[in-house]
Amino acid sequence: MIRPLNGDGSSSTASEPDPAGLSQRILAEARRLEAPDQCASLDELARRLRGVDPARIEGDGARLAFWINLYNALLLHRLCLRPIRGSVLWQPRLFSTVAYEVGGEPYTLNLIEHGVLRRNRRPPFRLRRPLRRGDPRLAAAPSALDPRVHFALNCGARSCPPIHVYEPGAIDEQLELAARAYLRAEISVDAERSRVVLPRLMRLYRADFGDRAAQLELAARHVSPVRERHAAGNERLAIRYGRFDWTAASA
Numbered sequence: 001m002i003r004p005l006n007g008d009g010s011s012s013t014a015s016e017p018d019p020a021g022l023s024q025r026i027l028a029e030a031r032r033l034e035a036p037d038q039c040a041s042l043d044e045l046a047r048r049l050r051g052v053d054p055a056r057i058e059g060d061g062a063r064l065a066f067w068i069n070l071y072n073a074l075l076l077h078r079l080c081l082r083p084i085r086g087s088v089l090w091q092p093r094l095f096s097t098v099a100y101e102v103g104g105e106p107y108t109l110n111l112i113e114h115g116v117l118r119r120n121r122r123p124p125f126r127l128r129r130p131l132r133r134g135d136p137r138l139a140a141a142p143s144a145l146d147p148r149v150h151f152a153l154n155c156g157a158r159s160c161p162p163i164h165v166y167e168p169g170a171i172d173e174q175l176e177l178a179a180r181a182y183l184r185a186e187i188s189v190d191a192e193r194s195r196v197v198l199p200r201l202m203r204l205y206r207a208d209f210g211d212r213a214a215q216l217e218l219a220a221r222h223v224s225p226v227r228e229r230h231a232a233g234n235e236r237l238a239i240r241y242g243r244f245d246w247t248a249a250s251a
Contacts, residue, residue, distance in 0.1 A: 002108060004101040005077055006046035016051040020062045020168045023069035027165050030076040042077060046100060053103045054116075054140035062168040063142045064117070064175075068152045071112045072163045074100050075156055079250060087246045088157040095155070105137055109155075116141045117149050124204045147208040147218075148175040150201050151182040158245040159186075159200070180222040186242060189225040196226055196237050200244035212239055 016022055022045065029042045049070075057063050078098045084091050099106040107116070114123045115130040119141045122129050131138055152175060154160040161182045166174050186199040198219060202209045209215050216237060220227040229237060 004099045019052045023066045027069040027073040030073040033080040049102045060142040061171040065166040065168045084248045151178040183222045203241040
């Protein structure tokens with residue numbers, strides 16, 4: 001059963017004039033949480049999402065910033081109310097039952113990531129897309145999938161990227177910085193074996209990052225040792241994928 005964290009209360013659901021700005025304030029408030037009794041201000045802000053029509057958010061920059069901020073805020077909101085221990089993989093319901101109500105529709109973590117930001121692509125190891133044809137929430141997606149969102153979404157595991165507040169006008173630069181920071185931290189090059197170790201995220205979401213050549217191009221753009229060997233073109237770099245630590249960051 002889906003449980004919207006902002007579905008209770010009597011706050012006005014009048015039209016929200018600045019959805020992206022609201023998402024920034026919600027995430028900033030969520031990052032300050034340390035205990036459940038500190039949620040009152042966040043609860044009030046989150047209830048204003050009920051007055052947002054996400055299909056009317058103009059421009060991919062505003063949509064990306066809105067949904068990235070909301071995903072990370074929802075995750076922090078839920079973890080403050082009920083921390084998790086052990087592996088995030090032991091908590092599958094976390095991603096499919098906790099939601100924010102936006103414009104009268106529930107958006108879970110899975111729905112935000114796979115249904116909206118990934119434009120209704122199947123989650124890893126799943127057979128079905130998250131949204132059926134005709135679902136009104138399909139209209140909330142950006143016009144194209146930007147694989148760099150994977151370097152901005154935090155699922156609560158130790159190997160997840162850090163959380164930042166994203167702004168519509170700076171979204172491209174911010175996603176580029178997020179990609180660079182994550183790739184530089186996670187990629188290694190074994191010169192003797194002509195091998196590059198890429199983040200496990202790029203294997204999990206290879207449907208988004210593309211084939212071997214596309215993944216190497218992305219790595220080379222941000223990591224100098226990969227760029228130098230890739231540009232030389234006199235050897236075929238083998239690709240391996242690193243380990244992803246699913247242990248809860250709060251554990």
